[in-house]
Amino acid sequence: MRRRLVLTAAISALTLALTGCTGGGTDSGGGKGGQVEFLTGTAVDSPLYGQYQDLVKKFEADHSGVKVNLVPSSTDHEGDLKVRLASGNIPDIWMTHGWSLLRYGKFLMPLQNEPWAKDLAPALKPAMLGQGGELYAMPVDTDIAGLLYNADVLAEAGVKPDDIKTWDDFNRAAAAIKAKGKTPIYAAGKDQWPTGLFVDWIAPGVFSEAELKSMKEGTFAEGSYTKVLDTVGAFREAGLFNKDYSSATTDNVARALAEGKTGFSFLMNFVATSAFEYKKDARIGFMPVPTANGGEPYLISGEKNALGINKDTKHPKEAKELLAFLAQPENLTKLAKASGSAPGLTSAQSDLGGLQSSYDTYVKSGAVPTVPYFDRVYMPNGAWDTMVKTTDGVVTKQSTVADSVAKVKTDFTKLYAQAK
Amino acid sequence: MVDSGIDTAVRRSADATYRPTAGPRHRPRQGLVNVLYLPALALLAMFTAYPLVNGVGLSFTDWDGYSPGHHLVGLENYQRLLSDGTFRTVxxxxxxxxxxxxxxxxxxxxxxxxxxxxxxxxxxxxxxxxxxxxxxxxxxxxxxxxxxxxxxxxxxxxxxxxxxxxxxxxxxxxxxxxxxxxxxxxxxxxxxxxxxxxxxxxxxxxxxxxxxxxxxxxxxxxxxxxxxxxxxxxxxxxxxxxxxxxxxxxxxxxxxxxxxxxxxxxxxxxxxxxxxxxxxSAGYAAAMGVALFAVIMIMTLVLNAALNKRRLEA
Amino acid sequence: MLIGHRLFRLASVGFLLTFAVIQLVPFYVALTTALKPKSDLSSQWMPPTGRLYLDNFRIAIEQGGILRAIVNSLVVTSVATVLVCLIGALAAYPLARRGTWVNRVVMLLMLGSIMVPPLSVLVPLYSLMNQLGGVNTYWGIILILVTGQLPLSVFLYAAFIRTVPTALEEAARVDGAGTFRVFFRIVLPLLKPVTATVAILTGVFIWNDYQMSVYMLTTQDVRTIAPAIGSFFSQQSSNLGAAAAASLTAMAPILLAYLFLQRHFIKGMLAGAEK
Structure with a gap:
């Protein structure tokens, strides 16, 4: 009995000691004090994160006394960020994943007067600049995207990317790919968000200028949205999607592209970057998106890795200095290269690795117009999830095009009123 | 046939878990003994009950989950819950x-x-x-x-x-x-x-x-x-x-x-x-959490009542 | 009769072996994934060929900080588990011994709170922790995980205490012992077997927690295993090989603990069954 008592006492003492000492330990080494917290939104082993680490180390060496706390992404950057914003424990700098203006603008410091701001890549202007020219983030890269394709698969089916100008051309090409036993379109239904990109990709070629303007003013263009989802519905009817659509991830798409199992993907270029990791010499490119009515094919562009500063940060000077340091041409060149995209500022060089030739052909030459992400400019904040889920409904046949459009319309109207 | 003595032993030990021990025979000194659950209650009050009550409050709003400020919408979220086919599915x-x-x-x-x-x-x-x-x-x-x-x-x-x-x-x-x-x-x-x-x-x-x-x-x-x-x-x-x-x-x-x-x-x-x-739709999400908690509480109550009845019969 | 018996045994051994194989498959696949570079596109069943490839383990340790994460998990789990046992046992004693209506209500609320989905309290909880200064600290996550496991601990302790005869406690009381003395001298020592159960169960849950830790712990010096492994996955990239290597590395300590404590695992589970 006595021995047990001693044991109990010892355990309690140990507990106290441990809680005591760990409490002390974290206080001294803690993450608050004079540190600039930077939520990178990138995986801990990604090239971009590695590049951030290198540059931050240099920055700290030049600015004695400034410490930068780099935080890699968890699986859910957006969730992490929202919890932080909701609770008032807001990081000093964070990656805005396409939403610096619409969603996070009210939390962010205006940066249009920073020295680097004049070099903002033209393709980013429609989505990143507010009505009065406000800019809320420093864009590391520009996400320029079109239809990703595997050149070998297309060649095998006798399809030339440059011949695809309309969705009819695309459907014919897809049928030829299917006839060769390959998957025409590999889509990632499990990841929730990629399915919404079908609308972002198709809509700009369907909506008229007048309709786009009226969307911005709160009038939903039902007919054109229906056409967009009809196009997606036709893909499904023709059996163009991968069999495992609803359980596939972007990583599966990357590997399918690398292994030449699919012809096309409606995804951003980071998928190609992943694909090159699977197969270094995979022949992957991107091409302009076809249109519905024979208009000019286009590329989509928008903000991807852009960095905003908390407007109430305790370290405004340090945070601005850090962004300015990262924005220096040689640094931004490195960062954009690591992310596999074109830089977000015109002062830096682009190195897209395997995608460079597509970039040179379509972007650098200026031959192809770019349009912004449809949802970020023409849909109200909060409508993205509805876009994803309603399009997913069409692909999985869980909802009809008419029902999906009706749902989008309801949410559009509601969210537009809320945003007012 | 199994000997009835064993049968009794089996039954008795099986019942042991449910045996109420709070007979009037042995009441520890009142009040004082309840002090022992205060640490647990304090933790639960702070890190479970408080956020939960907070969630109940949120369930009457249209909060988007991250912006400062929101509007009261009354029972709208709960009404939506009742007619939400997806919620039924999940x-x-x-x-x-x-x-x-x-x-x-x-x-x-x-x-x-x-x-x-x-x-x-x-x-x-x-x-x-x-x-x-x-x-x-x-x-x-x-x-x-x-x-x-x-x-x-x-x-x-x-x-x-x-x-x-x-x-x-x-x-x-x-x-x-x-x-x-x-x-x-x-x-x-x-x-x-x-x-x-x-x-x-x-x-x-x-x-x-x-x-x-x-x-x-x-x-x-x-x-x-x-x-x-x-x-x-x-x-x-x-x-x-x-x-x-x-x-x-x-x-x-x-x-x-x-x-x-x-x-x-x-x-x-x-x-x-x-x-x-x-x-x-954080407000709506909060309403779901509250509804789930309520349902589970009711299930626990019913189960508990059933167990109590068993105890009385034993 | 005899043939039937032998057939039955054979079938049962077959069942066991099949099951064991099924349980080992995920570990085998994790191992082959961890030992191959991303550019190796061979089947998951194929063992790696050629020179031993350990880069994934290097990435897991150097970039993923998995060793530090293991230390963090050990600290959080050991302290939290001791607290869950101690506070749970304390609370269960009056709840099991005194069936007043107040205590019944308390018990019910505790049991009900077992099933509160963590996400529905996440934001208020995070805000509270932020105000208390507990984000990215050991004590913050420990308090949250202890609270999360307390109801289960109380439930198990209470069930056990009900099976313990009260004679000893009464005798002690007659001798003039107060509540605390009775609890610490008489009751607590009797709870040893169920304590093993509670510690084993809640310890594993705490060790494996992802949902809360991923939000509360974001810096490498406090981050535990599950969120550390999560940091290999982002919207733009995922490194399965490094994640698999990190998972396998992180399993080593708990596997060792299990092998050493295996006998107690089963003995401890006797809990409710012991008389």
Whole structure:
């Protein structure tokens, strides 16, 4: 009995000691004090994160006394960020994943007067600049995207990317790919968000200028949205999607592209970057998106890795200095290269690795117009999830095009009123 | 026939778990003794009750989950809940996950325990192997199973193809996905039930079996008349644990199907997450949390009342 | 009769072996994934060929900080588990011994709170922790995980205490012992077997927690295993090989603990069954 008592006492003492000492330990080494917290939104082993680490180390060496706390992404950057914003424990700098203006603008410091701001890549202007020219983030890269394709698969089916100008051309090409036993379109239904990109990709070629303007003013263009989802519905009817659509991830798409199992993907270029990791010499490119009515094919562009500063940060000077340091041409060149995209500022060089030739052909030459992400400019904040889920409904046949459009319309109207 | 003396002993010990001990005979000094649960209550009040009450407040608003400020919308979220077909689906899914894996785990767990209860070579190793997955985080286990089951390059499809079959998209139908989620959860945690039943089996004195055998009982009747009643405490522990695990299932669903196709394999937990973060409807998500808590409270009350009744009858 | 018996045994051994194989497959696949570079596109069943490839383990340790995460998990789990046992046992004693209506209500609320989905309290909880200064600290996550496991601990302790005869406690009281003395001298020592159960169960849950830890712990010096492994996955990239290597590395300590404690695992589970 006595021995047990001693044991109990010892355990309690140990507990106290441990809680005591760990409490002390974290206080001294803690993450608050004079540190600039930077939520990178990138995986801990990604090239971009590695590049951030290198540059931050240099920055700290030049600015004695400034410490930068780099935080890699968890699986859910957006969730992490929202919890932080909701609770008032807001990081000093964070990656805005396409939403610096619409969603996070009210939390962010205006940066249009920073020295680097004049070099903002033209393709980013429609989505990143507010009505009065406000800019809320420093864009590391520009996400320029079109239809990703595997050149070998297309060649095998006798399809030339440059011949695809309309969705009819695309459907014919897809049928030829299917006839060769390959998957025409590999889509990632499990990841929730990629399915919404079908609308972002198709809509700009369907909506008229007048309709786009009226969307911005709160009038939903039902007919054109229906056409967009009809196009997606036709893909499904023709059996163009991968069999495992609803359980596939972007990583599966990357590997399918690398292994030449699919012809096309409606995804951003980071998928190609992943694909090159699977197969270094995979022949992957991107091409302009076809249109519905024979208009000019286009590329989509928008903000991807852009960095905003908390407007109430305790370290405004340090945070601005850090962004300015990262924005220096040689640094931004490195960062954009690591992310596999074109830089977000015109002062830096682009190195897209395997995608460079597509970039040179379509972007650098200026031959192809770019349009912004449809949802970020023409849909109200909060409508993205509805876009994803309603399009997913069409692909999985869980909802009809008419029902999906009706749902989008309801949410559009509601969210537009809320945003007012 | 089994000797009635053993029968009584069996019954008595089976009832032991439920025996009320708060007779008027032995009341510890009043008041003082309740002080002992204050630390627990304080923690629960602070880190469970307070956020929960806060959630009740949020459930009457249209908060988007991150912006400062929101509007009161009264009972709108609860009305929406009643007419939301998707919420009904995910609620049913939650019950399927909870009950499905609980039943499967009891059957398999007891089967494994019985098979591993008798002395045999390699017994300790087998037990360790079957228990192994319990030690791994469900989010990791789920990810590995996702790799095994994926369409292209999945280990399972590699076997199917090697045997001359056709690649299957295992996680692309609702029914199939729900079944797979239940199966993965079951396989991961069956070791827990097994260990609990093994412990239960080993606590049954062999003399009961010997005495019963002298009376000519064997095989099935031994199992039914001695093993099952004496395992009652083990049943209770194992079932409660599995029910909790099943009702709270989250990580496995996230990594296996992400809730798809559509919303059709979400549980209430994962659906709350989607509504909160993706759909930016934190108020509505809060209402779901409150509703789930209320339903579970009622279920607990009913169960408890049933147990109390049993106690009175005993 | 005899043939039937042998067939039954054979079937049961077959069942066991099949099951064991099924349980080992995920670990085998994790191992082959961890030992191959991303550019190795061979089947998951194929063992790696050629020179031993350990880069994934290097990435897991150097970039993923998995060793530090293991230390963090050990600290959080050991302290939290001790607290869950101690506070749970304290609370269960009056709840099991005194069936007043107040205590019944308290018990019910505790049991009900077992099933509160963590996500529905996440934001208020995070805000509270932020105000208390507990984000990214050991004590913050420990308090949250202890609270999360307390109801289960109380439930198991209470069930056990109900089976313990009260004679000893009464005798002690007659001798003039107060509540605390009775609890610490008489009751607590009797709870040893169920304490093993509670510690094993809640310890594993705490060790494996992802949902709460991923939000509360974001810096490498406090981050535990599950969120550390999560940091290999982002929207733009995922490194399965490194994640698998990290998972396997992180399993080593708990596997060792299990092998050493295996006998207690089963003995401890006797809990409710012991008289």
């Amino acid at each position: 609620f049913v899914n939650t019950l399927v996950y909870a009950l499905g894996s609980t039943v499967l785990q009891q059957v398999l767990g007891l089967g494994l325990a019985l098979a591993l209860d008798r002395p045999m070579r390699g017994r300790a190793l087998l037990r360790a192997i079957i228990y192994l997955p319990v030690l791994v985080s469900p989010v990791i286990m789920g990810t590995i199973y996702y790799l095994l089951l994926q369409y292209d390059n999945g280990a399972l499809n590699d076997i199917v193809v090697a045997l001359g079959g056709e690649q299957q998209a295992w996680l692309s139908t609702t029914t199939g996905s729900v079944a797979i989620i239940v199966a993965v959860n079951t396989i991961q945690f069956v070791g827990l039930s097994m260990i609990i039943y093994l412990a239960g089996l080993q606590s049954i004195p062999t003399m009961y079996y010997e005495a019963a055998r002298l009376d000519g009982a064997s095989g099935w009747s031994l199992f039914r008349r001695i093993t099952v009643p004496l395992l009652q405490p083990a049943f209770a522990t194992s079932i409660v644990l599995n029910l909790i695990g099943g009702m709270k299932l989250f990580d496995v669903i996230k990594v296996l199907t992400g809730g798809g196709p559509g919303y059709s394999t979400n549980s209430v937990s994962t659906f709350i997450g989607l509504t909160y973060f993706n759909a930016q």
